[in-house]
Amino acid sequence: MPEVAGRTVLIAGATSASGLVAARALADAGARVIAVGRDPRKLAELTAAVPGIRTEEADLTDQADVAALAERVHADGGRIDGVLHLVGGWRGGGGLAGQTDDDYRFLEGSLTALRHVTRAFDADLRASPGARLAIVSSTSVARPLAGGANYAALKAAAEAWTRAVAQGFAKAARDAEEPLQAASVVFRVKALEGLESALAEAYVALWDESASEVNDTVIDLTA
Template sequence: MRILIAGATSALGHATASALLRAGHHVIAVGSNDDRLGLVDASEHFECDLTDPGAVRELAEKVGELDGLLHLVGGWRGGGGLAGQSDEDWAWLEARVVHTLRNTTRAFADAIGRSDAGVIAIISSTGVERPTAGNANYVALKAAAEAWLAAVGQQLRSTPARTVVKRVKALVSDADRAAQPDRDFSGSTDVTALATELAAEFA
């Protein structure tokens, strides 16, 4: 299957690309930094500013038919209660969490809908269930991303394709553990484990 990873240069992106390749899929890695993108183990690499609708439409023309879109673009900013939820942080998060999702799903949903087993998946937050003042920007935008994906799912309802939401509290990699050996990561989801879950959606 042909599967595109948006935000492939993250730790989760690396792990997911590797898991999909091991499963025999054609992996298309997309990111905004060509140097970091080249380090991702994938079948194809495309540098693209996913916040630019025109650039994403051009990418869709290059990619062609597709069976899966894994939207792993993200990041986190927050803290400081409601007073700490700055407009700058909101704009930074919105561009990554929601805007890139809107651009990629509008560009690729039709192709994925033509697949016999199409999947569009996002990573959301358990914080959506329990919002806090210090996390308000982040969880509000994650909730918006889930709502957008639900709308995408409604459009795909007459096709074999489906949408998937994976909620996590936080992510952790081996590099994170090595960098902070005294930190408690017990509430975090290992990127390798999540990558295995994502790859299983295409089994």
């Protein structure tokens, strides 16, 4: 089995509570962590809390910014072996009538960031001998409510994108007649608060399983 030790893992949206816990868990497991966020002050706080990690300031909803980030990562011959996508947030309520376009556009940022990051580092992940991509989705995808229709719809779209990445990994391996080495996974939670450690542990543990066992799977962390 591949191990996370020695892998380079990018945490997208790393300046949240879950980003801090994930950065610490990955660093403790021997991974090289690249923590990406938009707020330089919060990135500095993250560096102080988890010494030795690399931080990068970037707006992941901006394609040019993500392309520049990829250039910086690759400048010294680096390659990404893992992505943990934590860009998110919640807005909703008020039934269908309360599902505003402003809220939709805010929530859409997470999907946009996922699209930009996975496209920018797709070649890296496919070339890695042990790549793991994971997103955090919601149990509302399976049971959407009117007051969270925007949120559930965009989480469903993010899951579809992540599963498409999984299919791309599998097809590339088949076409090359090589074993599958990369896996794309969906974690679902009802609410992430209180599950930060469980998420970090589950992500690190993906390297303890073969890619064929975890690729294109949905893991409910609230079960």
